[in-house]
Amino acid sequence: MLRPRDVADGVSAFPTRTPTLPPATHTQSYALGTGQVLLVEPATPYADEQRAFIEWARGLGREIVAIVLTHHHVDHVGGAEVLSRELGVPLWAHRETAARLPELGIARQLEDGESITLGDQHWQVLHTPGHAAGHVCLFEPQLGAVIVGDMVASQGTILIEPTDGDMAEYLGQLRRLEGLGAKLALPAHGDPIADPSQLFAHYVAHRLEREQKVVSALEGAGPAGTTDLFIVPSAYADTARAAWPLALLSVRAHLVKLVAEGRARTDGDKYWIS
Numbered sequence: 388m389l390r391p392r393d394v395a396d397g398v399s400a401f402p403t404r405t406p407t408l409p410p411a412t413h414t415q416s417y418a419l420g421t422g423q424v425l426l427v428e429p430a431t432p433y434a435d436e437q438r439a440f441i442e443w444a445r446g447l448g449r450e451i452v453a454i455v456l457t458h459h460h461v462d463h464v465g466g467a468e469v470l471s472r473e474l475g476v477p478l479w480a481h482r483e484t485a486a487r488l489p490e491l492g493i494a495r496q497l498e499d500g501e502s503i504t505l506g507d508q509h510w511q512v513l514h515t516p517g518h519a520a521g522h523v524c525l526f527e528p529q530l531g532a533v534i535v536g537d538m539v540a541s542q543g544t545i546l547i548e549p550t551d552g553d554m555a556e557y558l559g560q561l562r563r564l565e566g567l568g569a570k571l572a573l574p575a576h577g578d579p580i581a582d583p584s585q586l587f588a589h590y591v592a593h594r595l596e597r598e599q600k601v602v603s604a605l606e607g608a609g610p611a612g613t614t615d616l617f618i619v620p621s622a623y624a625d626t627a628r629a630a631w632p633l634a635l636l637s638v639r640a641h642l643v644k645l646v647a648e649g650r651a652r653t654d655g656d657k658y659w660i661s
């Protein structure tokens with residue numbers, strides 16, 4: 388894998404190996420800014436990859452202001468403590484991420500709408516919950532580039548699970564990203580995505596299609612109702628059985644949304660269409 392790689396004016400990508408969901412094997416870290424530099428995704432827990440990351444960061448030859456965590460998942464923060472210490476720079480993240488990683492001592496809590504100036508670039512913080520409660524994206528309007536973390540990926544799928552994730556919020560934030568009119572999305576997994584608005588819209592459509600299959604399974608069950616386990620084979624008939632354990636989490640996330648919207652009812656075990 389080529390690294391580092393310049394992917395936009397003032398934006399360099401550096402993938403490192405991480406314990407992430409197959410088929411992805413790496414997480415992309417980014418260096419942002421035309422003056423001072425902001426690093427995003429201190430992802431790798433492996434010592435050899437951390438050494439490569441440190442060499443890359445020092446080789447930028449510019450002042451590093453901080454390392455930003457897009458969210459708290461293990462394939463995004465595995466190097467946070469070591470890289471922050473070795474490079475002597477603070478960690479920044481949303482308060483919901485900071486609350487989930489108290490051991491890291493997040494130095495600055497990022498808020499939706501704030502702007503981070505790096506040379507002549509101004510990166511806006513977008514709080515985009517749904518995949519993770521504290522997920523943030525970074526958008527530079529002049530450049531038209533947006534760091535999207537795990538909101539979308541050009542490799543692998545994005546898991547929305549029912550406890551920390553929130554399907555309704557996720558879809559709302561995808562529509563918000565679509566509305567940016569960005570020219571380039573930079574995901575944590577896979578290659579840069581040109582003209583990403585279509586992809587954001589596609590992700591929403593795909594999730595709503597899946598939601599409709601969940602609704603159809605509920606309708607098919609009738610007054611007897613059904614459980615999440617029984618919904619998976621009909622809602623994910625097009626998906627390999629090996630993926631069904633993850634599909635079950637997605638079904639649960641859809642069911643939470645349907646119940647919240649009053650479109651389904653539950654006794655905590657079985658579900659019925661309203």
Ligand SMILES: [Zn+2]
Nearest residue numbers: 458460518537
């Ligand atoms: Zn994630």
